[in-house]
Amino acid sequence: MTEIVLHDIDQVLVDRIKRVADARGWTVPRTLLHLLEQGLHVYEGDGRVHFDNSESEVLEAALAALEGIPDDAGFAMIGKLPVDESGP
Template identity: 65%
Template sequence: MTDIVLRDADPVLVDRIRRVAQSRGWELPQALLYLLEQGLHVYEGDGSVHLDNAEADALQAAIAALEQVPNDPGFAAIGRIRPPSPD
């Protein structure tokens, strides 16, 4: 495998990469490779996000939980469109 070296990288960018690596439990070279691959997919592809099975399951569970929020005039109405009034 080819070594990837970042020279004169912005310290803020390096810190962001380091934080992603730490939060995911990746070594810095793994994180850099993964982030490059994902970035290339976005620019080469149609820009859509593709989730792995665990991510898709977590998103589906979160959506299902939100759908169970009881109807009330406050929180449950966020993001919902009211049906047109029969005038």
């Protein structure tokens, strides 16, 4: 594999990379490889969204919970203003 050396990196960026590495339990080189691959997907415009297994499970659970909400007139009106039929 080709070695990549980065010079003059802003400390804020270094800290962000390290936070991602720590959160995922990855080494910094593995983290950089993953971030480069995912960033290239964004710029190449393949448009696909990728979730890891834990993210997929959380999303599926949230969608299942939303599907279980009863469809009633009261709940559907949350956040909506009543219609003023008297006109301006």
